[in-house]
Amino acid sequence: MNSQIKPLVAGNWKMNGHRAQLATFAQMCRGVGPALAKSVDVMICPPATLIYSLAAAAVGERIAVGAQDCHAAASGAHTGDLSAEMLADCGARAVILGHSERRADHGETDRSVNGKALAAWRAGLTAIICVGETEAERKAGRAVEVVSGQLAGSVPEGARSDNTVIAYEPVWAIGTGLTPTADDVEEMHREIRSRLCASFGDHGKDMRILYGGSVKPGNAKELMAVANVNGALVGGASLKTDDFLGILDAYRVTE
Numbered sequence: 001m002n003s004q005i006k007p008l009v010a011g012n013w014k015m016n017g018h019r020a021q022l023a024t025f026a027q028m029c030r031g032v033g034p035a036l037a038k039s040v041d042v043m044i045c046p047p048a049t050l051i052y053s054l055a056a057a058a059v060g061e062r063i064a065v066g067a068q069d070c071h072a073a074a075s076g077a078h079t080g081d082l083s084a085e086m087l088a089d090c091g092a093r094a095v096i097l098g099h100s101e102r103r104a105d106h107g108e109t110d111r112s113v114n115g116k117a118l119a120a121w122r123a124g125l126t127a128i129i130c131v132g133e134t135e136a137e138r139k140a141g142r143a144v145e146v147v148s149g150q151l152a153g154s155v156p157e158g159a160r161s162d163n164t165v166i167a168y169e170p171v172w173a174i175g176t177g178l179t180p181t182a183d184d185v186e187e188m189h190r191e192i193r194s195r196l197c198a199s200f201g202d203h204g205k206d207m208r209i210l211y212g213g214s215v216k217p218g219n220a221k222e223l224m225a226v227a228n229v230n231g232a233l234v235g236g237a238s239l240k241t242d243d244f245l246g247i248l249d250a251y252r253v254t255e
């Protein structure tokens with residue numbers, strides 16, 4: 001286990017969940033006791049429609065609430081968009097940025113993600129910046145090059161370990177049940193760490209690097225034990241209490 005950095009397990013609910021899922025969130029909160037919360041930070045990033053209610057339900061609990069995207073501006077004529085300030089106002093503490101689904105569906109670029117990260121910091125939110133190669137890029141032997149380029153373009157100057165989290169999510173592992181081998185994860189996370197250290201010095205050393213892509217209770221322990229893996233960004237398995245708590249078991253300390 002990576003001892004000196006406190007890991008973070010964040011659930012990304014994507015475009016799933018109605019108000020009925022408040023009950024699921026309450027169950028999850030009951031499953032995260034003080035001992036577990038000592039070894040891992042836990043977060044759920046619901047769709048924007050649920051941020052306020054989940055954040056209200058999270059008061060006094062050990063699960064934080066985050067968002068899935070923000071606009072780079074603080075306010076203005078941007079129909080349908082939400083600013084980082086609005087998300088913070090609703091109780092979000094962090095925002096996922098540059099997820100591959102947003103890069104694919106909404107044409108987000110490293111440059112736009114960079115602007116959104118600055119907006120997140122401006123509003124006092126932690127930016128969870130996603131990077132990851134496609135299957136074709138991995139097969140072409142370009143995975144490290146692609147991820148390095150995304151890091152260089154998406155993570156603004158001034159990134160610190162307390163305002164930025166990196167999430168490595170190979171696109172081909174998202175929602176497919178496929179995961180890279182532990183060796184492949186280790187290689188990529190080592191590469192990401194060395195680039196973060198080169199760009200951000202001590203902050204790069206301490207910045208959390210999450211792994212995301214088909215994390216399940218059955219593989220969490222192995223993946224979370226890989227060097228420089230400081231937690232997980234979980235999609236499908238974060239929608240069900242048992243699955244999510246099963247992933248968190250990777251951080252339960254048995255006495």
Ligand SMILES: O=C(CO)COP(=O)(O)O
Nearest residue numbers: 012174175213214235236
């Ligand atoms: O995209 C993801 C989290 O952001 C990963 O999704 P899955 O865990 O469903 O593969």
